Amino acid sequence: MTIEPRTYETSIATLTRVRPDHVEIHYHPGIVFSNKAVAEVQEMRRKIMGRTPYSTLTIIPEDVDFELSTMQQDHTAADRTESQVVATAVVTSANMIEMLIKLYFSYYPQMQRILITDKEKEARAWLNTQMEEVARTGS
Secondary structure, eight states, X not given: OOOSOEEEEOSSEEEEEEETTEEEEEEOTTOEEXXXXXXXXHHHHXXXXXXXXXEEEEEEOTTOEEOGGGGGSOTTGGXXXXXXXXXXXXXXXXXXXXXXXXXXXXXXXXXXXXXXXXXHHHHHHXXXXXXXXXXXXXX
């Protein structure tokens, strides 16, 4: 039996499976979001979490950049059929990144509950509440 947490690296992020129902994605400072790099993170997340219901906490530093093409691709399309993400919290203090994430989710609506904030403590508390509700109600 493997004891959590387990950590995995991609070219732009560190993913940590903290519990069987929770993964954290910490993007590295100074990275550039590209289609290839984002796809690598998404594939790793799906691989390590499998088909069990889970939550994600994503931490994005202030000094990241992006290629415009990343906004034109639905990076989470597979989650609508293959994944069991039930709640996602994104933490960033970069106003531009926060606006882009909100815009992205408006173009590509998600099936899970989503919180975008600049407060990590708030995000963690919100995710705990969401997962408790899912455990209690089943949805």
